[in-house]
Amino acid sequence: MPEEKKDIGITVKKQDDLPEWYEQVCLKAELAEFSPVKGCMVIRPNGYAIWEAVQAYFNANIIKPMGVKNAYFPLFIPESFFHKEAEHAEGFSPEVAWLDKEITGEGERLAVRPTSETIMYDSYSRWIRSHKDLPLRINQWCNVVRWETQATKLFLRSREFLWQEGHCVYATEEECEHETIEYLKRYATLCKELLALPVLIGRKTEKEKFAGAKTTYTIEAFMPDGKALQCGTSHNLGQGFAKAFGISFTGKDEKMHTPWQNSWGLSTRLIGAVIMTHSDDKGAVLPPAIAHAHVAIVPIIFEDSKEEVMEVCKTVKDRLKGLSVILDDRDDYTAGWKFNEWEMKGVPIRIEIGPKDVAKKQVVIVRRDSGKKSVASIDEAYKEVSVMLESMQHDLYRKAEEFLESSIVEAKSWKEFTDAIQKRKLVKGIFCGEIECEDTIKDKTGGASSRCIPLDDEPVEGNCLHCGNPAQHKIFYSKSY
RNA sequence: GGGGUUGUGGUCUAGCUUGGUAUGAUUCACGGAUGGGGUCCGUGAGGUCGGGGGUUCAAAUCCUCCCAACCCCA
Numbered sequence A: 001m002p003e004e005k006k007d008i009g010i011t012v013k014k015q016d017d018l019p020e021w022y023e024q025v026c027l028k029a030e031l032a033e034f035s036p037v038k039g040c041m042v043i044r045p046n047g048y049a050i051w052e053a054v055q056a057y058f059n060a061n062i063i064k065p066m067g068v069k070n071a072y073f074p075l076f077i078p079e080s081f082f083h084k085e086a087e088h089a090e091g092f093s094p095e096v097a098w099l100d101k102e103i104t105g106e107g108e109r110l111a112v113r114p115t116s117e118t119i120m121y122d123s124y125s126r127w128i129r130s131h132k133d134l135p136l137r138i139n140q141w142c143n144v145v146r147w148e149t150q151a152t153k154l155f156l157r158s159r160e161f162l163w164q165e166g167h168c169v170y171a172t173e174e175e176c177e178h179e180t181i182e183y184l185k186r187y188a189t190l191c192k193e194l195l196a197l198p199v200l201i202g203r204k205t206e207k208e209k210f211a212g213a214k215t216t217y218t219i220e221a222f223m224p225d226g227k228a229l230q231c232g233t234s235h236n237l238g239q240g241f242a243k244a245f246g247i248s249f250t251g252k253d254e255k256m257h258t259p260w261q262n263s264w265g266l267s268t269r270l271i272g273a274v275i276m277t278h279s280d281d282k283g284a285v286l287p288p289a290i291a292h293a294h295v296a297i298v299p300i301i302f303e304d305s306k307e308e309v310m311e312v313c314k315t316v317k318d319r320l321k322g323l324s325v326i327l328d329d330r331d332d333y334t335a336g337w338k339f340n341e342w343e344m345k346g347v348p349i350r351i352e353i354g355p356k357d358v359a360k361k362q363v364v365i366v367r368r369d370s371g372k373k374s375v376a377s378i379d380e381a382y383k384e385v386s387v388m389l390e391s392m393q394h395d396l397y398r399k400a401e402e403f404l405e406s407s408i409v410e411a412k413s414w415k416e417f418t419d420a421i422q423k424r425k426l427v428k429g430i431f432c433g434e435i436e437c438e439d440t441i442k443d444k445t446g447g448a449s450s451r452c453i454p455l456d457d458e459p460v461e462g463n464c465l466h467c468g469n470p471a472q473h474k475i476f477y478s479k480s481y
Numbered sequence B: 001g002g003g004g005u006u007g008u009g010g011u012c013u014a015g016c017u018u019g020g021u022a023u024g025a026u027u028c029a030c031g032g033a034u035g036g037g038g039u040c041c042g043u044g045a046g047g048u049c050g051g052g053g054g055u056u057c058a059a060a061u062c063c064u065c066c067c068a069a070c071c072c073c074a
Helices: A003-008 A018-028 A045-063 A086-095 A117-127 A173-193 A240-244 A269-278 A303-319 A335-345 A355-360 A381-407 A414-422 A435-444
Strands: A032-034 A041-043 A076-078 A097-099 A110-112 A136-145 A160-170 A200-203 A215-222 A227-238 A260-267 A295-299 A325-327 A349-353 A362-367 A373-377 A408-410 A426-431 A449-454 A473-480
Touching: A018 A032, A018 A269, A041 A045, A045 A160, A045 A173, A045 A269, A117 A136, A117 A160, A117 A240, A160 A173, A173 A200, A173 A215, A173 A227, A173 A260, A215 A381, A215 A449, A227 A240, A227 A269, A240 A260, A260 A269, A269 A381, A295 A303, A295 A335, A303 A325, A303 A349, A303 A355, A303 A381, A335 A349, A349 A355, A349 A381, A355 A362, A362 A381, A373 A381, A381 A408, A414 A426, A414 A473, A426 A435, A435 A449
Parallel strands: A227 A473, A295 A325, A295 A349, A408 A426
Antiparallel strands: A032 A041, A076 A110, A097 A110, A136 A160, A160 A260, A200 A215, A200 A449, A215 A227, A227 A260, A349 A362, A362 A373, A426 A473, A449 A473
């Protein structure tokens, strides 16, 4: 590649400068761009296609089988609603964007939703009267605003982002707890099957749990630079919100009861996790299950054989019915240019068809992740591509899983712990789990925070690696986004 | 809050010291050739030089205020 052409592509290597590399991939693969409004981002069609794939999977594999209904609640929330649940109000107040009374013309300020518990549960208090109304399971796809001061990172941190939030109400504590974990497990399955993203599944510590929740469960992915990324959460809200919002029902016993609630969400942050995990120095690598296109057919054109080659390209495109196929018939770009472009944009498979292939009734098939070229007859192209898409999806997951597993270190002492944190590992150790202790650990380690307590949490023996008090849990720690 | 750096077609950039109406590349449009890993030639389009004010016959250039972005220090 000539030197002066290099800046069309990614100019830094993933392993040299991950943040810069990541930004370039997002921009140059046309997934997203920065907005003129500080802290916000534009999601471009190639990026939005990933979100649509998440939505389609989610609606089919979580919403429907779990009996959840989609709905929509307002963007604006009365200030008084916010203050009904004290912990919730305190946790979110630093990053809520408000519409002042002068603007609203009402008696109170309105919050731009950072999350919708309060506005939804106000409705729930009117909807729920009887045990026959339960369980109530509602989800909404929407945008939320959290007025952060930290620098914007495309998909990973922006003041406005897209997500889904599910909010369910149950008659019993057991049912509530069971489904809270069920949603989390389905999140993990989504990450695996759709995004080829392995995640840790666990429970948040007191310090890290959601404001107003009894228990917060989480899935955590681990990025190539040794920082964890929270990819989804599921909160058992207990009865706190129900009491604050006056949600109650009459049971079969003809007495009044307070129900149990959970809420669970995942966001466009997932897109960032996928890009960062799988992509490489040539640009985006997208798992086939979420790619905006599966195949790009690039004809190799020579003046004397142009028509025959284009004819075969069209035939092959027809035979790939059911897949999303781009036939790149642009006349003003060379084949090499197109190769680079589709690699940059993360199309999983490229098919090259030139005069030599036409003569042999074959096509050249190239996998985006490995760059491996193979040859298939025109008749077998569909089968070959299908198999390749499936194995690519699988291989991407396995590669990421190997990285995750090789990043986990078990620490037996404070020194082992800090050494491993320094090496940007995902460190497992035993701790007291107290908020003050965790605050101090964060200060001493330059920002390491607890990721989660494994779901199969069993009583532990020994003392907290940091403070020496009796340990309560095994906890994963790492730096994080 | 304090200090510094930088703002020039969509993008990157020359020019600023020493004032004379903006250089080149890329992108975009059209034409021709080329075509198995970012091809070349030609023609054309595209600029309130971050904004206001001042000095001057004349300001991208000098002075001043403002704005924005980035960096450093509290």
